[in-house]
Amino acid sequence: xxxxxxxxxxxxxxxxxxxxxxxxxxxxxxxxxxxxxxxxxxxxxxxxxxxxxxxxxxxxxxxxxxxxxxxxxxxxxxxxxxxxxxxxxxxxxxxxxxxxxxxxxxxxxxxxxxxxxxxxxxxxxxxxxxxxxxxxxxxxxxxxx
Numbered sequence: 001x002x003x004x005x006x007x008x009x010x011x012x013x014x015x016x017x018x019x020x021x022x023x024x025x026x027x028x029x030x031x032x033x034x035x036x037x038x039x040x041x042x043x044x045x046x047x048x049x050x051x052x053x054x055x056x057x058x059x060x061x062x063x064x065x066x067x068x069x070x071x072x073x074x075x076x077x078x079x080x081x082x083x084x085x086x087x088x089x090x091x092x093x094x095x096x097x098x099x100x101x102x103x104x105x106x107x108x109x110x111x112x113x114x115x116x117x118x119x120x121x122x123x124x125x126x127x128x129x130x131x132x133x134x135x136x137x138x139x140x141x142x143x144x145x
Contacts, residue, residue, distance in 0.1 A: 018070075018092035023135075026071040026098040030079045030106055042076035044132060045084075052130075060084070062129040067118045070135070071095045075102035077132065078111035087124065089116040 027035050045064075049057055060083040066074040067089055074088025079102075088111065090096050096113055103111050114124065118133070 012091070015091045018090075019094050022071050022092060022095045022098065024071060027075075027102065030072075030075060030102060038072075039076050039079065042073060042080055042132075045081060045130060058129070063087070063126060065089070065121065065128040065131045065133075067121065067131060067133040068135055069095070069099060069113070071098040072102065073132065073134070074111055074113060075099050075106065075108060078103070078108040079106055082110055084110060086111045087126070087128070088113045089118065089121060089124075091115070091117050 027038070029035065030039050045058065045062070052058065060081075062081070062084045064077055064081065064084050064086045066077055066086060069088030069090045070092075074086055077084070077088075078086040086108075088096075088099055090099075090113075093115055096115055099111075099113050102108070103113065116123070
């Protein structure tokens with residue numbers, strides 16, 4: 001099953017939770033001064049570069065996966081790193097709706113979004129240079145798989 005055709009036929013309660021209560025609170029505008037500290041929190045590539053790439057800065061054209069992107073995270077990465085190709089996946093269509101809205105508002109042509117559980121990310125048929133995954137693994141039956 002590809003990510004683009006994922007459907008919650010089993011009635012997963014985690015999906016239901018994030019459909020009813022999208023998380024985090026959706027941002028309206030990534031450039032709003034009130035969102036600046038939140039958006040800056042996604043500067044992981046810049047902040048962790050010396051650890052991940054001790055020989056120097058990473059390429060500018062990384063493939064980035066934001067697993068469990070929620071309402072804003074993938075758009076934040078795409079906004080902060082316009083030369084990177086950012087892929088956001090999430091099990092919540094409600095959360096992805098805000099990601100799509102931010103993508104359109106900020107013309108984030110480097111962002112692709114998929115309704116997809118992390119267990120099916122291989123169906124995208126790509127590899128990633130950097131993976132951001134927050135608030136996802138603890139929902140999995142066996143996070144070591």
